[in-house]
Amino acid sequence: AQSVTQLGSHVSVSEGALVLLRCNYSSSVPPYLFWYVQYPNQGLQLLLKYTTGATLVKGINGFEAEFKKSETSFHLTKPSAHMSDAAEYFCAVSYNFNKFYFGSGTKLNVKP
Amino acid sequence: DAGVIQSPRHEVTEMGQEVTLRCKPISGHNSLFWYRQTMMRGLELLIYFNNNVPIDDSGMPEDRFSAKMPNASFSTLKIQPSEPRDSAVYFCASSFAGGNNQPQHFGDGTRLSIL
Numbered sequence: 446a447q448s449v450t451q452l453g454s455h456v457s458v459s460e461g462a463l464v465l466l467r468c469n470y471s472s473s474v475p476p477y478l479f480w481y482v483q484y485p486n487q488g489l490q491l492l493l494k495y496t497t498g499a500t501l502v503k504g505i506n507g508f509e510a511e512f513k514k515s516e517t518s519f520h521l522t523k524p525s526a527h528m529s530d531a532a533e534y535f536c537a538v539s540y541n542f543n544k545f546y547f548g549s550g551t552k553l554n555v556k557p
Numbered sequence: 558d559a560g561v562i563q564s565p566r567h568e569v570t571e572m573g574q575e576v577t578l579r580c581k582p583i584s585g586h587n588s589l590f591w592y593r594q595t596m597m598r599g600l601e602l603l604i605y606f607n608n609n610v611p612i613d614d615s616g617m618p619e620d621r622f623s624a625k626m627p628n629a630s631f632s633t634l635k636i637q638p639s640e641p642r643d644s645a646v647y648f649c650a651s652s653f654a655g656g657n658n659q660p661q662h663f664g665d666g667t668r669l670s671i672l
Contacts, residue, residue, distance in 0.1 A: 486668075489663040
């Protein structure tokens with residue numbers, strides 16, 4: 446069965462610090478990979494996606510993620526956290542017909 | 558461009574009542590998804606459609622739940638009769654199923670409370 450694991454349901458960082466949110470998938474077939482962000486009382490918004498080609502993907506708001514096939518990982522990073530980054534982040538994978546498998550989410554808290 | 562539009566944004570009703578949630582996907586998208594989000598279970602896929610045809614409804618919790626997509630621009634999710642455990646945020650998402658790299662675009666959700 447396909448699955449997505451997000452390590453850490455809550456991550457707290459100081460403003461200006463590095464943000465690292467972890468995502469691993471379980472599949473022998475490399476999937477298509479996505480990161481979404483959800484702000485309170487809103488739907489999920491696409492941050493970035495990996496399909497093929499360059500394994501380092503840049504997204505909106507200064508976020509980027511690197512696909513590492515050998516580690517079956519797609520971790521999300523941002524060099525310097527901002528207060529406005531506080532939200533919940535979801536990793537998702539897709540294999541066919543656009544059905545997505547979402548991780549359980551990681552809530553990012555940014556301390557002043 | 559208009560995104561995915563869901564209505565109502567909030568719904569409060571009593572147990573046993575019928576609830577109908579509505580979704581208008583992004584124009585040109587041919588896949589539509591219904592999700593439910595709760596604190597306990599996270600984000601769950603209930604059902605999805607390709608070209609107005611239900612493809613996978615394995616996530617629909619019980620026969621009380623039904624979904625339709627009569628045309629490319631409208632879908633409904635109905636709960637009858639509703640129960641308190643159905644309280645959740647329900648999201649609709651759409652995408653263009655022209656390839657596996659197409660992201661899903663989400664609406665702002667319907668927050669449903671069953672008393």
